[in-house]
Amino acid sequence: MTATPKTPAPRTAALMRRGAEFLGTEYAILCGAMSWVSERNLVSAISNAGGFGVIACGAMTPELLDKEIAATKALTDKPFGVNLITMHPALFDLIEVCAKHKVGHVVLAGGIPPKGSVEAIKAFGAKVLVFAPTLALAKKLLRSGADALVIEGSEAGGHIGPVSTSVLAQEFLPALAEDHVVFVAGGIGRGEMIASYLEMGASGVQLGTRFACATESIAHPAFKAAFFRGNARDAVASVQVDPRLPVIPVRALKNKGTEEFTAKQVEVAKLLDEGKLDMAAAQLEIEHFWAGALRRAVIDGDVERGSVMAGQSVGMVTKEEPVAEIIAQLMAESEEALSRR
Numbered sequence: 001m002t003a004t005p006k007t008p009a010p011r012t013a014a015l016m017r018r019g020a021e022f023l024g025t026e027y028a029i030l031c032g033a034m035s036w037v038s039e040r041n042l043v044s045a046i047s048n049a050g051g052f053g054v055i056a057c058g059a060m061t062p063e064l065l066d067k068e069i070a071a072t073k074a075l076t077d078k079p080f081g082v083n084l085i086t087m088h089p090a091l092f093d094l095i096e097v098c099a100k101h102k103v104g105h106v107v108l109a110g111g112i113p114p115k116g117s118v119e120a121i122k123a124f125g126a127k128v129l130v131f132a133p134t135l136a137l138a139k140k141l142l143r144s145g146a147d148a149l150v151i152e153g154s155e156a157g158g159h160i161g162p163v164s165t166s167v168l169a170q171e172f173l174p175a176l177a178e179d180h181v182v183f184v185a186g187g188i189g190r191g192e193m194i195a196s197y198l199e200m201g202a203s204g205v206q207l208g209t210r211f212a213c214a215t216e217s218i219a220h221p222a223f224k225a226a227f228f229r230g231n232a233r234d235a236v237a238s239v240q241v242d243p244r245l246p247v248i249p250v251r252a253l254k255n256k257g258t259e260e261f262t263a264k265q266v267e268v269a270k271l272l273d274e275g276k277l278d279m280a281a282a283q284l285e286i287e288h289f290w291a292g293a294l295r296r297a298v299i300d301g302d303v304e305r306g307s308v309m310a311g312q313s314v315g316m317v318t319k320e321e322p323v324a325e326i327i328a329q330l331m332a333e334s335e336e337a338l339s340r341r
Contacts, residue, residue, distance in 0.1 A: 016203070030205070034157070034309065036219075036299055038208075040071040040075055042214060042323070048076050051327050052105075057088070069101045086113050106127070128148075130148075148182070152185040153186030160251050168184075190333050191329065212227060227310060228318055234253050245283075247283075253310050294307045
């Protein structure tokens, strides 16, 4: 592994210090966990460049996660994390895999962590990062043992909540940032935005869309080309057809797959009406749809029918660049913004 020359950014580094110390990294920049994209190659590249890569476990089996963590460790000796979906039926088995590999940080996403999951992670010494859509829930999760919080606005790609990043930051950071490690995510594409959130009290930031088309990303060339063509207006949130269906909206580039998801919801709602599915099974059906549609786009390059998950910052992704250059540019932009204050 060749050393990457680092960009001196003392003001940004000072504001990031708490987050960087928490992660054990040079920069408090996490890569959002993107299924099929955030795997060994991208994760290790981000960690090697001074950021914090996060493996997207998604629908992986414990056996697959075991192999992915081992393969990532072979490519980097720097810290990285694992993102686990709280509704995964084998969640506690996946936690055991993380324990076996002594993973230092586990991110719990996709809902309220089930009873005992935070304790199981902390039992082997790992730090727990959680997401929270409301300030009340954030406080409860932090009281219950979570070590850090990620607040993610609706501008993000993939599964999203209804509130924008700027509003969440104004609500959460004054209430939590003094006593807790809080990372801000959603719609961040440039360093000037990073500087602003750091000044508001954030310990660091998380970006996904900006890293999806990095040189080290294994995403199909057609997937990357769709990002280069896309702009903020093309990254739309999915529509919920039936209020009974527990469908978390997903932001992706508009295509035929967007229409197919609407049809899938109608199909699942019908099965619910007929008593052929219960609510938990209905939600898993929806998750499986997204997992399959995302794989078609990322791995197979089917950007017409696959799910091209992207945040509204997609218009700032215009070319393929090495991870180290992306991070260096973000840090330089942040530093320049802070030096003008």
